Amino acid sequence: MKKLLGVVATLALVGAGGAFAQSDGLADAVERSKTMVPSPPWGEGDQVGMANALGQGTWLRCAAHLAAPDAKAYELSHERSNTMPLSPFGVPLKYVYRPTVGIPGTLHAFNGEQVESGEPGAQGTQMDALGHFAILPKAWDGQGEFPAGTAQYYGGYSQDEVKPAPDSPLLKLGIEHVPPIVTSAVLLDAKAHNGGEALGAGDRVTTADIKAMLESQGLSERGILPGDVVYIHTGWSENWQDPAGDTPYYGMGPGLAYDAAQYLAEKRIVLLALDNPFTDPVNDGALQGKAGPPEGVPDGQPFAIHSFNLAEAGIHQIQNARLGDLAADKVWTSCTMILPLRSRGGSGSPVRPVSIGVPGA
Secondary structure: OHHHHHHHHHHHOOOOOOOOOHHHHHHHHHHHHOOOOOOOOOOOOOOOHHHHHHOHHHHHHHHHHOOOOOOOEOOOOOOOOOOOOOOOOOOOOOEEEOEEEEOOOOOOOEEEEEEEEEOHHHHEEEEEEEOOOOOOOOOOOOOOOHHHOOEEEEHHHHHHOOOOOOOOOOOOOHHHHHHOOEEEEEEEEHHOOOOOOOOOOOOEEHHHHHHHHHHHHHOOOOOOOOOEEEEEEEHHHHHOOOOOOOHHHHEEEOOEEEEHHHHHHHOOEEEEEEEEOOOOEEEOHHHHHHOOOOOOOOOOOOOHHHHHHHHHOOEEEEEEOOOHHHHHOOOOEEEEEEEEOOOOOOOOEOOEEEEEOOOOO
C-alpha cells in the first residue's frame, strides 16, 4: 500500500501548473531519476531481485509519459481462452462456464466461471516468479531420482528453503513477493531491425543487435536505464492465433542470446518480455529431441536465459507478450504497469501488462 501511495504522490506532480511532461520534459525526468534509483547489493533475505530498483525514480519517469497530451494506452497481453495456444510445459488450461442463476425472491441474475484444470500461471501471457527456476551443480543424467535437493535459487536459497517437499508451495521467491511494477519501458523492434521480417525459430537477439536497435530508434543517448522494463518485438507473435489450430507458435521460436542477457543484467533492468513463448531461443525440433539448442547456449542449459535471469540476476520475465501494436506505433519508450496476482507460493501468474506512451515519440 505504501508503494501504491508513493505512485499516486509522484503522479500528483503532473497536476499543478500544467502537465509534468510539458513543464519539465521527459529528458529532464530521465536525468533527475538517475540519482533516485537504488543500486545493488540488496539487503539480506532479498526475494525480489532487481525489482528493488522500483520506486520514486522509476515513477518519476512514468509520470512524464502519463502526462503527455497525445499518450495512448496499449494492451500487452493476449486474451485468455480455452482455444488459445497452450504451453507444452504447463497443464492445459480449461475454463468451465456456469449457467446463469438467480436468488429466489430477488430480481437478480448472475453468471460465473471456474478453472476446471490447468496452470493459469503457465499459460497465456504470464510472468515468472524468481523461484520458478533453479540451477543444479551438475547436469542430471536422467537416471534415478531427480536431485531436487541440490538445486540452488536466486540469492543463494537452497531447495529446503524454497520448496522443502514435493507438494509444498514456494516458501521463498514466490510470485506474491513481486511489488507493483510501475516504471519506464523501452521497446526494441527486432523485426524492424531484421528488415521487416519476423525472426524465425532459433534466431537470437544479441548485444550487438540491442545496441544497433537503440541507435536506429534514436535511443542511443538515453540508453537502457536501471529500473527499466525491456520489451523486445520479434514478430513471432504473428503465429499466435485463437483458435490455435496447427500454429507453430509453441513448438519453437526466436529469443534472447546469452550475451544479451548478461548485457541487460549489467544495465540493471527489472523485467524482460518478448513476444515469444520461451524467452529463450528454441530451434525447430528441439522440444522433440531432434535438434540441439542455438549457438552460444552454455552447456547443459538449453533454457539458459531462464536460469540466468531468474536464478542469478534476479530479473523477472514475461512470456507471450503482445507487442505488435506498440511496435506499429513506434512507441519506443513508455510508462508500463505490470501487476501479477498475489498467489502465495506461486511460481508464476497470469498478468496483464499495459504501456502508456506517445505514438511515434
